[in-house]
Amino acid sequence: MSRRIALSVVAGAVVLAGAGAFALAYAGDQAPALADSTARYTAPEGARDGSFSFSTEVTASSGVKSVKVLAWPEKSGLAAKQLTAEEMNEAESARCEAAGSGTVRCAYTAAVTVGDAASSPRGTWHVAVLATAEDGTTTLDTEAVDFTVG
Template sequence: MSPRVTLSVAAGTLVLAAGAGAFALAYADEQPPALSDSVARYTAPRADRDGSLTFTTDVTASSGVKNVKVLAWPENSSLAQRKPTAKDMSAVESATCEPSDDDTARCTYTVPVTATDADASPSGRWHIAVLATADDGSSTLDPEAAGFTVE
Protein backbone atom coordinates (compact mmCIF):
# COMPACT_ATOMS: atom_id res chain seq x y z
CA MET A 1 0.00 0.00 0.00
CA SER A 2 1.29 3.45 -0.79
CA PRO A 3 1.97 5.89 2.09
CA ARG A 4 -0.74 8.19 0.75
CA VAL A 5 -3.43 5.44 0.89
CA THR A 6 -2.29 4.40 4.38
CA LEU A 7 -2.48 8.01 5.55
CA SER A 8 -5.98 8.39 4.05
CA VAL A 9 -7.21 5.21 5.75
CA ALA A 10 -5.75 6.36 9.08
CA ALA A 11 -7.31 9.81 8.73
CA GLY A 12 -10.67 8.28 7.81
CA THR A 13 -10.52 6.00 10.86
CA LEU A 14 -9.83 9.01 13.11
CA VAL A 15 -12.76 10.93 11.62
CA LEU A 16 -15.10 7.95 12.15
CA ALA A 17 -13.87 7.45 15.71
CA ALA A 18 -14.25 11.15 16.51
CA GLY A 19 -17.73 11.19 14.98
CA ALA A 20 -18.77 8.14 17.02
CA GLY A 21 -17.41 9.78 20.16
CA ALA A 22 -19.31 13.00 19.46
CA PHE A 23 -22.48 10.99 18.84
CA ALA A 24 -22.00 9.11 22.13
CA LEU A 25 -21.52 12.40 24.00
CA ALA A 26 -24.56 13.96 22.36
CA TYR A 27 -26.61 10.84 23.12
CA ALA A 28 -25.45 10.85 26.76
CA ASP A 29 -26.59 14.48 27.12
CA GLU A 30 -30.06 13.56 25.85
CA GLN A 31 -30.74 10.86 28.45
CA PRO A 32 -33.75 11.53 30.70
CA PRO A 33 -33.17 11.86 34.44
CA ALA A 34 -32.52 8.61 36.30
CA LEU A 35 -33.87 7.83 39.78
CA SER A 36 -32.01 5.63 42.25
CA ASP A 37 -32.04 4.71 45.93
CA SER A 38 -35.68 5.80 46.35
CA VAL A 39 -37.01 5.24 49.87
CA ALA A 40 -40.24 6.20 51.64
CA ARG A 41 -40.56 6.31 55.42
CA TYR A 42 -43.94 6.74 57.09
CA THR A 43 -44.31 7.41 60.82
CA ALA A 44 -47.85 7.31 62.16
CA PRO A 45 -48.97 10.11 64.48
CA ARG A 46 -49.39 9.36 68.16
CA ALA A 47 -51.39 11.15 70.84
CA ASP A 48 -48.38 13.26 71.83
CA ARG A 49 -46.96 14.09 68.39
CA ASP A 50 -47.60 14.32 64.66
CA GLY A 51 -46.28 11.69 62.32
CA SER A 52 -44.56 12.26 58.98
CA LEU A 53 -43.94 10.96 55.50
CA THR A 54 -40.42 11.35 54.17
CA PHE A 55 -39.33 10.32 50.67
CA THR A 56 -35.76 10.52 49.37
CA THR A 57 -34.29 9.71 45.98
CA ASP A 58 -31.11 10.39 44.04
CA VAL A 59 -31.73 11.98 40.64
CA THR A 60 -29.04 11.93 37.97
CA ALA A 61 -29.33 14.27 34.97
CA SER A 62 -26.36 15.38 32.89
CA SER A 63 -27.91 18.81 32.29
CA GLY A 64 -28.85 19.27 35.96
CA VAL A 65 -31.99 18.63 38.00
CA LYS A 66 -34.68 21.27 37.48
CA ASN A 67 -37.55 19.86 39.54
CA VAL A 68 -38.76 16.72 41.30
CA LYS A 69 -42.51 16.37 41.95
CA VAL A 70 -43.79 13.85 44.51
CA LEU A 71 -47.26 12.34 44.99
CA ALA A 72 -48.26 9.74 47.59
CA TRP A 73 -51.25 7.66 46.50
CA PRO A 74 -53.11 4.71 48.06
CA GLU A 75 -53.06 1.39 46.26
CA ASN A 76 -56.82 1.00 46.74
CA SER A 77 -57.70 4.21 44.87
CA SER A 78 -58.71 5.14 41.33
CA LEU A 79 -55.04 5.86 40.56
CA ALA A 80 -54.29 2.14 40.95
CA GLN A 81 -56.25 1.44 37.77
CA ARG A 82 -54.44 3.95 35.57
CA LYS A 83 -51.31 5.04 37.50
CA PRO A 84 -50.43 8.74 37.90
CA THR A 85 -49.50 10.57 34.68
CA ALA A 86 -47.18 13.52 34.06
CA LYS A 87 -50.32 15.69 33.81
CA ASP A 88 -51.44 14.49 37.28
CA MET A 89 -48.01 15.37 38.63
CA SER A 90 -47.98 18.95 37.34
CA ALA A 91 -49.94 20.32 40.30
CA VAL A 92 -48.32 18.34 43.14
CA GLU A 93 -45.66 19.47 45.60
CA SER A 94 -41.94 19.47 44.86
CA ALA A 95 -39.11 17.83 46.72
CA THR A 96 -36.12 19.85 47.90
CA CYS A 97 -32.98 18.87 45.98
CA GLU A 98 -29.37 19.38 47.00
CA PRO A 99 -26.49 18.59 44.61
CA SER A 100 -24.41 15.60 45.67
CA ASP A 101 -22.01 15.70 42.70
CA ASP A 102 -21.76 17.21 39.20
CA ASP A 103 -24.87 15.55 37.75
CA THR A 104 -26.69 14.03 40.76
CA ALA A 105 -28.93 15.58 43.40
CA ARG A 106 -30.35 14.08 46.59
CA CYS A 107 -34.02 15.04 46.68
CA THR A 108 -36.14 14.92 49.84
CA TYR A 109 -39.85 15.42 50.33
CA THR A 110 -41.22 15.59 53.89
CA VAL A 111 -44.76 16.28 55.01
CA PRO A 112 -46.24 16.16 58.53
CA VAL A 113 -49.09 13.74 59.16
CA THR A 114 -51.58 14.79 61.83
CA ALA A 115 -54.00 12.45 63.58
CA THR A 116 -56.80 14.02 61.51
CA ASP A 117 -54.85 13.34 58.30
CA ALA A 118 -54.23 9.73 59.32
CA ASP A 119 -57.89 9.15 60.23
CA ALA A 120 -59.00 10.47 56.83
CA SER A 121 -56.46 8.35 54.89
CA PRO A 122 -57.11 4.80 53.74
CA SER A 123 -55.15 2.08 55.50
CA GLY A 124 -53.00 -0.29 53.50
CA ARG A 125 -50.30 -0.03 50.88
CA TRP A 126 -49.37 3.37 49.44
CA HIS A 127 -47.04 4.30 46.57
CA ILE A 128 -44.90 7.32 45.81
CA ALA A 129 -45.06 8.66 42.25
CA VAL A 130 -42.13 10.83 41.12
CA LEU A 131 -41.73 13.12 38.13
CA ALA A 132 -38.12 14.26 37.72
CA THR A 133 -37.40 17.02 35.19
CA ALA A 134 -33.91 17.93 34.01
CA ASP A 135 -32.70 21.41 33.07
CA ASP A 136 -32.78 20.37 29.39
CA GLY A 137 -36.54 19.65 29.65
CA SER A 138 -36.33 15.86 29.56
CA SER A 139 -38.26 14.05 32.27
CA THR A 140 -38.82 10.67 33.88
CA LEU A 141 -42.04 9.52 35.53
CA ASP A 142 -41.98 6.61 37.96
CA PRO A 143 -45.52 6.00 39.26
CA GLU A 144 -44.27 3.55 41.90
CA ALA A 145 -40.80 4.80 42.90
CA ALA A 146 -41.27 3.64 46.51
CA GLY A 147 -43.94 2.34 48.82
CA PHE A 148 -45.06 2.34 52.44
CA THR A 149 -47.88 0.99 54.56
CA VAL A 150 -50.44 2.93 56.58
CA GLU A 151 -51.94 0.86 59.39
Protein backbone atom coordinates in the same frame (compact mmCIF):
# COMPACT_ATOMS: atom_id res chain seq x y z
CA MET B 1 4.02 4.68 6.63
CA SER B 2 2.30 3.83 3.38
CA ARG B 3 -0.38 6.04 1.93
CA ARG B 4 -3.05 3.34 2.39
CA ILE B 5 -2.26 2.97 6.11
CA ALA B 6 -2.24 6.73 6.60
CA LEU B 7 -5.66 7.04 4.92
CA SER B 8 -7.00 4.20 7.08
CA VAL B 9 -5.74 5.90 10.23
CA VAL B 10 -7.31 9.23 9.22
CA ALA B 11 -10.60 7.55 8.27
CA GLY B 12 -10.64 5.67 11.58
CA ALA B 13 -10.02 8.86 13.53
CA VAL B 14 -12.88 10.61 11.72
CA VAL B 15 -15.25 7.70 12.47
CA LEU B 16 -14.24 7.64 16.15
CA ALA B 17 -14.63 11.42 16.48
CA GLY B 18 -18.07 11.24 14.87
CA ALA B 19 -19.11 8.39 17.19
CA GLY B 20 -17.88 10.38 20.20
CA ALA B 21 -19.81 13.46 19.13
CA PHE B 22 -22.95 11.33 18.61
CA ALA B 23 -22.51 9.76 22.06
CA LEU B 24 -22.21 13.19 23.69
CA ALA B 25 -25.25 14.51 21.82
CA TYR B 26 -27.23 11.40 22.73
CA ALA B 27 -26.19 11.66 26.38
CA GLY B 28 -27.54 15.22 26.46
CA ASP B 29 -30.97 13.92 25.52
CA GLN B 30 -31.13 11.31 28.29
CA ALA B 31 -34.12 11.54 30.59
CA PRO B 32 -33.42 12.03 34.31
CA ALA B 33 -32.61 8.82 36.18
CA LEU B 34 -33.83 8.02 39.72
CA ALA B 35 -31.77 5.95 42.16
CA ASP B 36 -31.79 4.92 45.81
CA SER B 37 -35.41 5.97 46.45
CA THR B 38 -36.67 5.40 50.00
CA ALA B 39 -39.88 6.22 51.85
CA ARG B 40 -40.78 6.13 55.53
CA TYR B 41 -44.13 6.53 57.21
CA THR B 42 -44.46 7.13 60.94
CA ALA B 43 -47.98 7.13 62.37
CA PRO B 44 -49.05 9.85 64.81
CA GLU B 45 -48.75 8.84 68.44
CA GLY B 46 -50.68 10.51 71.23
CA ALA B 47 -50.58 14.27 70.72
CA ARG B 48 -47.53 14.02 68.46
CA ASP B 49 -47.87 14.20 64.67
CA GLY B 50 -46.46 11.44 62.53
CA SER B 51 -44.58 11.98 59.29
CA PHE B 52 -44.01 10.82 55.77
CA SER B 53 -40.56 11.22 54.29
CA PHE B 54 -39.15 10.37 50.88
CA SER B 55 -35.67 10.67 49.42
CA THR B 56 -34.07 9.89 46.08
CA GLU B 57 -31.08 10.73 43.91
CA VAL B 58 -31.73 12.16 40.46
CA THR B 59 -29.15 12.38 37.68
CA ALA B 60 -29.58 14.35 34.47
CA SER B 61 -26.76 15.36 32.14
CA SER B 62 -28.23 18.85 31.66
CA GLY B 63 -28.92 19.29 35.39
CA VAL B 64 -32.09 18.77 37.41
CA LYS B 65 -34.73 21.48 37.27
CA SER B 66 -37.38 20.02 39.60
CA VAL B 67 -38.56 16.90 41.40
CA LYS B 68 -42.25 16.48 42.27
CA VAL B 69 -43.52 13.88 44.75
CA LEU B 70 -46.97 12.36 45.36
CA ALA B 71 -47.83 9.53 47.77
CA TRP B 72 -50.95 7.60 46.77
CA PRO B 73 -52.77 4.56 48.17
CA GLU B 74 -52.76 1.36 46.15
CA LYS B 75 -56.48 0.97 46.85
CA SER B 76 -57.60 4.17 45.12
CA GLY B 77 -58.83 5.46 41.79
CA LEU B 78 -55.23 6.19 40.80
CA ALA B 79 -54.53 2.45 40.61
CA ALA B 80 -56.89 2.10 37.64
CA LYS B 81 -55.95 5.43 36.07
CA GLN B 82 -52.25 6.04 35.48
CA LEU B 83 -50.91 9.38 36.68
CA THR B 84 -49.63 11.69 33.96
CA ALA B 85 -46.75 14.16 33.97
CA GLU B 86 -49.27 16.99 33.65
CA GLU B 87 -51.05 15.87 36.82
CA MET B 88 -47.74 15.42 38.62
CA ASN B 89 -46.78 19.01 37.84
CA GLU B 90 -49.35 19.97 40.51
CA ALA B 91 -47.69 17.74 43.15
CA GLU B 92 -45.45 18.99 45.96
CA SER B 93 -41.81 19.77 45.20
CA ALA B 94 -38.93 18.00 46.89
CA ARG B 95 -35.92 19.95 48.20
CA CYS B 96 -32.79 19.04 46.27
CA GLU B 97 -29.10 19.61 46.92
CA ALA B 98 -26.19 19.08 44.56
CA ALA B 99 -24.45 15.74 45.02
CA GLY B 100 -22.00 15.68 42.11
CA SER B 101 -21.90 16.10 38.37
CA GLY B 102 -25.51 16.31 37.21
CA THR B 103 -26.77 14.53 40.35
CA VAL B 104 -28.93 15.89 43.17
CA ARG B 105 -30.19 14.35 46.40
CA CYS B 106 -33.81 15.20 46.97
CA ALA B 107 -35.97 14.94 50.07
CA TYR B 108 -39.62 15.53 50.81
CA THR B 109 -41.21 15.48 54.26
CA ALA B 110 -44.82 16.02 55.33
CA ALA B 111 -46.46 15.96 58.75
CA VAL B 112 -49.20 13.38 59.27
CA THR B 113 -51.83 14.51 61.77
CA VAL B 114 -54.14 12.22 63.72
CA GLY B 115 -56.96 13.32 61.39
CA ASP B 116 -54.85 12.56 58.30
CA ALA B 117 -54.02 9.10 59.62
CA ALA B 118 -57.64 8.34 60.54
CA SER B 119 -58.91 9.22 57.07
CA SER B 120 -56.10 7.53 55.13
CA PRO B 121 -56.59 4.08 53.60
CA ARG B 122 -54.61 1.31 55.28
CA GLY B 123 -52.24 -0.88 53.32
CA THR B 124 -49.70 -0.30 50.58
CA TRP B 125 -49.00 3.18 49.29
CA HIS B 126 -46.85 4.12 46.30
CA VAL B 127 -44.73 7.21 45.77
CA ALA B 128 -44.90 8.79 42.33
CA VAL B 129 -41.98 10.98 41.23
CA LEU B 130 -41.71 13.38 38.30
CA ALA B 131 -38.13 14.50 37.64
CA THR B 132 -37.59 17.31 35.12
CA ALA B 133 -34.16 18.09 33.69
CA GLU B 134 -32.96 21.58 32.75
CA ASP B 135 -33.27 20.60 29.06
CA GLY B 136 -36.98 19.79 29.57
CA THR B 137 -36.77 15.99 29.43
CA THR B 138 -38.78 14.23 32.14
CA THR B 139 -39.01 10.91 33.92
CA LEU B 140 -42.25 9.84 35.57
CA ASP B 141 -42.11 6.84 37.89
CA THR B 142 -45.56 6.24 39.35
CA GLU B 143 -44.26 3.56 41.74
CA ALA B 144 -40.74 4.71 42.62
CA VAL B 145 -41.01 3.16 46.08
CA ASP B 146 -43.72 1.71 48.35
CA PHE B 147 -44.53 2.03 52.03
CA THR B 148 -47.24 0.69 54.31
CA VAL B 149 -49.81 2.57 56.36
CA GLY B 150 -50.85 0.26 59.21
